[in-house]
Amino acid sequence: MSITVVLYSHDSVGLGHARRNRALAHALAADLPRLTGQPVRGLLIAGHPDATADSLPEGWDWLVLPGFTRTAEGYASRSLDVSNERLSALRRSTAAAAIKAMSPDLFIADRHPFGVGEELLDSLVWLRSQGTRCVLGLREVLDSPEATRAEWARIGGAAAAAKFYHAVWVYGDPSVYNPISSGEIPQPLATRTRFTGYLSHGRPVDEVSGSSVRAPKPYVLSMVGGGSDGGRLALAAAQARVPAGHRHIILTGPQMPLPDHARVQRTVEASPDAARIQVTRLAPHVPALVREAAAVVSMAGYNSTAEIMATTTPALLVPRAARRAEQPRRARALAAVGAVDTLALEELSAEALSRWLAEAVVRRCDRGAVDLDGLSRIGALAAAELALRPAALPRTTAVRPTPGVLRAAPRPAEAPVPVPAPYPPAHVAHAAARCAATPLSAPAAETRFDSHVR
Structure with a gap:
């Protein structure tokens, strides 16, 4: 038996989404086997080929979707000479095929709950039917409250995302910035939000090689x-x-x-x-x-x-x-x-x-007052989600927590989330x-x- 994890990032501009997921993959590979007694494998679905330059843990791999990029008019194909409709259909079907083939126990989407043009919606419906635990991962700052409200409205509101996502992980310290009190994460997602701390300490670092950048210090x-x-x-x-x-x-x-x-x-x-x-x-x-x-x-x-x-x-x-x-x-x-x-x-x-x-x-600068240990908590958060999967659903990769290690309990995410002091106007x-x-x-x-x- 093994635990299977699929992580998704759309990656239209920059590599931040994929690199956050890559950091999560390393944290999950390091901690979930210890917490559950089972090996872990995974797939990272990304939208930019440069993402694959970053290494993954053993038993994990990349799937790069044909890319979208941002233009003045909105999204457009990065490389393929196809319409947005055809590219969206290709991405949607490719992601769905990969997700079904992997049949994950845990699915984590970065930032966009339904992906570009709702390309994840079919997959989310299927994942829900399988009892897969789904997590929406968010950076600590989304946008201005006004822009974020409009963005939620375009996808049917936070309630639409709450139908599919059991938990929201915010990769930040609420004493520094709190997207709940700013209004960027509205109800009902706010009640299932957990702050991890910044994903700073313990980030994966590739070994220095002959082609690595070097400079004499200082x-x-x-x-x-x-x-x-x-x-x-x-x-x-x-x-x-x-x-x-x-x-x-x-x-x-x-x-x-x-x-x-x-x-x-x-x-x-x-x-x-x-x-x-x-x-x-x-x-x-x-x-x-x-x-x-x-x-x-x-x-x-x-x-x-x-x-x-x-x-x-x-x-x-x-x-x-x-x-x-x-x-x-x-x-x-x-x-x-x-x-x-x-x-x-x-x-x-x-x-x-x-x-x-x-x-x-x-x-030098001491940043010890900020919570920077989010990656050390990801394994426990994931294990808690896995322990809450419906046991009755037949799955080839079903997770069975080690006795005495994980116990299904009333979902803690349903409890009210303490809201720290709001971010200054x-x-x-x-x-x-x-x-x-x-x-x-x-x-x-x-x-x-x-x-x-x-």
Whole structure:
């Protein structure tokens, strides 16, 4: 007997959804066998081929659907010369075939409960008939409350999702940002929501290889996630002065448009610091690069931020302001608890980055007040869901919890969820964190310093 898990992410822009699921896969593979006494296998359904560059645990694999991408008019086929209708039908049928073939005990969807164009709906109906436990995984910030309400309404409201999803896992710390009290997660999903903590500590890290990015320490790091909309930040980083005695690594991301990447390279070649700047699209071991950097400049996507939060490296978040309010809201919330510094995109300049880098390389940042241990809780949350599966349904991969380890009980998610203090209203000026300047050689360099509100 074994436990089968299927995780889904739509991946139209960036790799954050797939990388969250990949982190979950490693956590489940590490913990579920110990908790249930059964081996675990799984499939990750993703929508971008770059996702497969990341390794998976033994017994797990990727299924990459033909991709959608975002355009000014909405979703469109990334590569295939087909209509949206044909691409949607292809994705829907492919996902359904894979899900039925795997017959999972646990299904986890990232962010979008019904997928792109409701491509998961048929599969969710089938999964419900099989008694599969279904979980909706959400990052801690979705969007502005107004935009999120409209998004829920487009899929029939939160009640429509609640028909299929037994639990909602929010990958964040409610004392930093609470999407229930902000209105981003409405009833009835709010009553079955559990906060895991940020998925920071324990993230999978690929081994350093001969092709891995290296730079003599000390160095500073600039990164823009997948890079599809990171051209402006990468260009400013290329124009910034490198702190004395340091090198500068700039990661432009695998999805940065070629003209933007080429412009960054040309700018570096013309820089007086060119000999100390290294530009590359991709690094397979970003968490290690962040941890060993003297300072990091980054956009404020969930995964980049989660990797930063697992370290003591001072960080400046420059959130994108287009499409969603997610990144600015995340940056404000983390700055308010002293975990990062922030710079609004409209204030971005090479001079601003130069000043921040010169000041940041002489300090470290203690983020111990934030719950960063979400990955250590995923196994127990999954085991609890598996223990609640209907025992009467015949399934070839049925989970039978080890006696004394897991006991079916009244579903805890039905209990009211305590709601922490609400997130400050949008009109409140954002906070600028200060992890104070302290010599790196002193033990106090790891101390957190007070934030202030401007």
